[in-house]
Amino acid sequence: MAARRPELPGAVRGFRDRLNTLLHRTITPQPLIMTGATPAADGAQRMQFTFRQGGPVLAELQSRVGVLGLYVGQVCEARPSDQDGPPIRTVNYRYALHVGTDINSEPVMRWEFDRRPADPQAQWSRRHLQGPIPLSFGPTTVSLNDLHLPTGYVTLEDVIRFCVHDLGVPAIRSDWNDILIQSYREFKDQFVGGR
Amino acid sequence: MAVTPRTDDWAMTIPAELQLAMEEGELSPEQVRQLITIEAQAIGLSFDDAVHLARARQLPRTALGADLELLVELLAA
Numbered sequence: 001m002a003a004r005r006p007e008l009p010g011a012v013r014g015f016r017d018r019l020n021t022l023l024h025r026t027i028t029p030q031p032l033i034m035t036g037a038t039p040a041a042d043g044a045q046r047m048q049f050t051f052r053q054g055g056p057v058l059a060e061l062q063s064r065v066g067v068l069g070l071y072v073g074q075v076c077e078a079r080p081s082d083q084d085g086p087p088i089r090t091v092n093y094r095y096a097l098h099v100g101t102d103i104n105s106e107p108v109m110r111w112e113f114d115r116r117p118a119d120p121q122a123q124w125s126r127r128h129l130q131g132p133i134p135l136s137f138g139p140t141t142v143s144l145n146d147l148h149l150p151t152g153y154v155t156l157e158d159v160i161r162f163c164v165h166d167l168g169v170p171a172i173r174s175d176w177n178d179i180l181i182q183s184y185r186e187f188k189d190q191f192v193g194g195r
Numbered sequence: 196m197a198v199t200p201r202t203d204d205w206a207m208t209i210p211a212e213l214q215l216a217m218e219e220g221e222l223s224p225e226q227v228r229q230l231i232t233i234e235a236q237a238i239g240l241s242f243d244d245a246v247h248l249a250r251a252r253q254l255p256r257t258a259l260g261a262d263l264e265l266l267v268e269l270l271a272a
Binding site (some may be wrong): 013016033034035036037046047048050052054055056057058069071073074075091092094096098103104105106107110117118119145 | 209214217218220221222224227230233234237249250251252255256257258259261262264265266268269270
């Protein structure tokens with residue numbers, strides 16, 4: 001019989017359940033699946049969350065601009081209980097909106113965050129928005145894919161709000177706005193230590 | 196390194212043991228590498244090429260590319 005690895009921290013499962021409850025009450029019944037790696041030597045443990053049915057899938061959303069595919073991917077790090085700071089912090093996120101649900105399509109827009117890029121010399125904004133969107137600077141046109149348009153920290157609540165309010169994705173519950181506000185407060189209080 | 200998406204349903208080829216581990220949310224380092232290998236092959240890449248391109252942020256701008264980037268982050272832990 002294979003040896004049982006240590007249980008994932010309860011905070012990690014709580015974080016996943018919080019995200020899934022949020023999604024299921026607002027825009028999609030598709031669950032985020034957690035893929036965890038073995039803890040590092042210092043006890044820190046990384047997990048990836050994404051919509052997955054074997055391989056990654058997009059959550060199908062009906063919207064006022066047609067069928068969209070939502071990609072959500074996060075890598076979080078659970079820290080040992082003897083370390084100061086919040087028990088979980090986000091290392092990377094990727095949120096993207098596709099036209100249709102083909103995972104091989106390029107998304108219309110992508111919100112990305114990399115806490116520690118692999119290239120230590122990287123000087124671009126860690127939190128940015130990109131997409132195949134032409135931007136005109138007078139006579140010069142540049143693709144947003146060639147820029148790292150800075151953003152603040154984008155939460156899943158922010159993306160859901162954009163989908164419902166701006167793209168007309170029908171909310172599962174009529175009190176979606178209250179759900180987002182409450183969820184955001186819990187995220188700030190429980191998972192980022194109120195910061 | 197040519198990146199060519201496969202059109203067959205490659206996700207159906209994921210071994211049952213790996214599927215089960217994903218459902219439980221716990222993958223060994225070997226299983227993380229196995230999953231990266233399968234997804235890399237789906238776009239015509241080897242494991243090593245996928246890791247290299249992920250760290251250079253040069254994978255295709257697709258959901259599969261994004262997923263590979265994040266799975267590679269698990270290797271760094």
